Amino acid sequence: MISLLSRTGSIPKEDTGELQYPPFFVDLNIDQILERITDGWGEDVRSLYLAFPATKEDEEYRRAVYGDFKKKEVLAAMTEYYTGMRERALYAERRENAYEEVQKQVWQLREICSYALAAEKLCEKLKEAQLASEGMKGFTAYLSECVNEEGYRSMREEALTLWKELSAFRVVLTYEKERFTLAESKGEGDYENFLAECFPGVKKDFQSPFLDREYYSRLEEEVVKLFRKKHKPFFRQLESFCKEHPEYIHDGIREAEQEMPYYLSYAQFEAKMQEKGMVFATPKTSPDKLSASGLYDLALALANQAKGKDVVANELYLAPEERFFVLTGPNQGGKTTYGRSLGQLVYFSKMGLDVPAESALVPHYSNLWTHFSVEESAETGRGKLMDELVRLKPIMEEEEEGAFVVINELFTTAANFDAIEMGKRVLEFLIGKNCRGIYVTHLGELASSCEGVVSLRAEVDENNVQTYRIDRNEAVEPGGTNSQVLKYRLTYEQLKERFS
């Protein structure tokens, strides 16, 4: 059986009941991003994003599948197919709830028709497409096999014929004072045509008032009675057809329908965001080098988009022999944002999806851990420190090696000397575990605390205004305060610069 998510076959579906995000989701604002990706997709789809692929090979497998998926023609075909299959599922639901056996049969007929049309169209489109991934090639082969089976062919022929026949039945209903008349006569008037003349270019649908109910209305009862009397052979054939095909969907296709939304939701999201000017890149894998250019915080970009603001993109480079970034700089200088963007880079890369950057080179990391300081609370310093240490504990007790770690402002409430010492120990531990990552802090001393640490700084311009750019630079203490005029950038020189 083919799985689109794993090369070794289907991944076990965890039945955890309520959806629970991994701890790093909230820290990195991936929960916000996910809301947007799965907007309109529902819980089931969201759950596909919660766990990393089991192996490095699966990460690559997914990346390749996704590479095929986001090709314009494939994405269009998949979207169309998926919409068709959702429709089919909806019909199946209606069948469940139907009121009479013959109604159920008609629903089933409709299901089979829409299944057949969707599957065949997809198969045709995929065969035309240039597919590169093992996963998609396998799926296409399987699909092709399914739609060429003898049993399938005869089923679809019969279904379409029956449907055509049913669609041809007509009757004319007249409602006048105190009575209805049912007849086959035609051509009395054409009010729709009158409306079209009154309102050129407008076209509305005249829907049956009884459409949304499963059971027949009294009027429909009469109409159906009339039809069944007039078309007895048709209804007999329909009955036997439905009995012959109680199950009509191939298992592998049913499976794929569960997995497809993973790629589909992300590809649609990515395409939509690209239209709005955001950049995404397919990360390349590297044995030991981490680098990216034009890297940005996707969650911030999504939030800013609503306000019409841009985000600052940054560069990233971590050489094979380097272990950890320590990032310092002024408040509100974009430090946390940078840390988050790194975490997001690793997350989406591990998921086999595209990353928010112009280009990226990402090694395989075993896992992703984060530790973010919580909002200032009324708690005492000790309480907060305690809380931080408790949350740090699981990471410090990890057996696993080679994870990527994002730490944001640890120990802010502890005395400086203590904080530096504690920070150093955390860094040493993580480096000892062969981890890579970034440590955002206001403590410049950490930048030179141990081997393999790279010092980064959030830069300011000559007027001490934040630029949100992050560069390799020595850590410095934040500068002094500006006068009011400087603050509003209203000196002659500042104004000249603003106008230039």
Add this chain to the structure above:
Amino acid sequence: MNVFLLHPDREWSTANSYYDWSSMTKDLGLNAIFKAAGMDSILRSSRAVYTEKEDPYLEQTMRRVMRTPLKSAEEVNYRQAIMKDCFRKQAFIANLYQISGEVLEKWEKLGRKSSTAGERDTKAKLITDLKVFQLLVEGMFRVQALFTENEDGLTAPGLVSLNERIQEELNEDRTAYLESLLKDLSFYVDVSGDAGRQNVYTLRFPRIRVDCGLKDGLKIGDLRLETFNTVVKPYSKPYGLGAKLRGTISSLAPGVISLYKDQAMQDDAAELEYQAVSYVYSYCSALTASYGSFFDQLHFQSAFYLGAVNIREQMQRFKIDYCFPQVDRQGILQYTDLKEMVMSMDRGGKVVGNSGGLDGKQLVIITGANQGGKSTFLRSIGIAQVCLQCGLIVSANSFRSGIHTSLFTHFTRREDSAMNSGRLDEELRRMDQIVSNLGEDSLVLLNESFATTTEKDGSAIAYGIVKALKEEGVRIFTVTHLLSFAQKMYEESKSDEKVCFLCAEHKDDGKRTYRMIPHAPEQTSFGLELFEEVLGKRS
């Protein structure tokens, strides 16, 4: 349907308003003008008494329209032409305002707002929709009649083409269609017991014929409406003996189902009826939307012109001269007997006017005696500019200026000028916002800016900002007491043709004329004189 009385090519929208309108309103005292617009003092029959009635809608409309500047001479002339027609035909504009107001009011009573909020009985809602449709269509006919009546007196392109659009929209064919639709739908509206229209001796019944097939779930679908109309029949008891007889007889015919005593069938009939009416109305709903917004716009746009009529009325009462200002190219500014409009109306016209020309002056620095009319002069320029840019009249014999859609005021009121870093911060913050929002053709009016800090500090701040803005091509008028600033500017640019220094005139005997004359800034700001005038000489 478009109204297009405020712009030649579009309906009213608040896009591109002045930046920080609330400060501008306060700084220039524009509230008095809005108020004048809301004073309905038009005499329609007798000339004996002025009856004044406040109309908050007129006031609010003037406030909103003045907020968004026009961008070109064409747009200004377009409004002025309509305004001239309205000044001549006051009854016409007043009627237009009234008819649109009545339609909107009735609509409101039918539950315009509540129809969009919350769940309501769908049938009741549909009946309301039909009533609204009827109301709007009939309202359109009234507007058409008003225009037809006044056709001859309309000369402004805006009014002429609106008339053409209305006549076209309601041409013979269209009128016939609309009347036919209203008739076909009438059985449904009358069911609700619209007592005024219902004839007790007749009943209205629908006749609905539908061609349909079988669809999913073996339910009827793929419907096609063949017949839909209202049949008027003499009154008969709906389910009386006669009906029973007719029911029995007709059900003998093949394919006939009597509704007599069949509750389920009656329900189905009601639903089909509802569905058919909704379907037909769904075509009309676009017209409801179009005519609805037409009336909204018509009411709003006619309110602006009626407001202008009222402003003129007020000015005439106080014998304040007015003119239609003229748009010229950028940099031109000429005025004769320009009065501060708000103060004029307040003081019954007894205000000194200024005449002069500031063509090509990019920076105007005004200094001089306290209470000498400096701020008044600055305001008179600001108000006239705002009036010009919304098509209104100006209280002057003539006023000619370029268009400055990016108009800013930065006024510090004397009473605020306590030494307080919080206030300076506020001033700087506003200045920063102005700088961030400067446009192509900015005009900045500074009144006593940076007087909230020391003279030295304030001068330095003002100097830096004014110099940088001037070099950027921004037009600046500044009233200032910061003499170090004014003098430094004077020394630097006394030979610069683009810079002009004005001073509040005072005669040798110390008497103030409230006129602005070209003059170098002087060391004393005559505060002492005022001090002496008020408190007497104290040595």
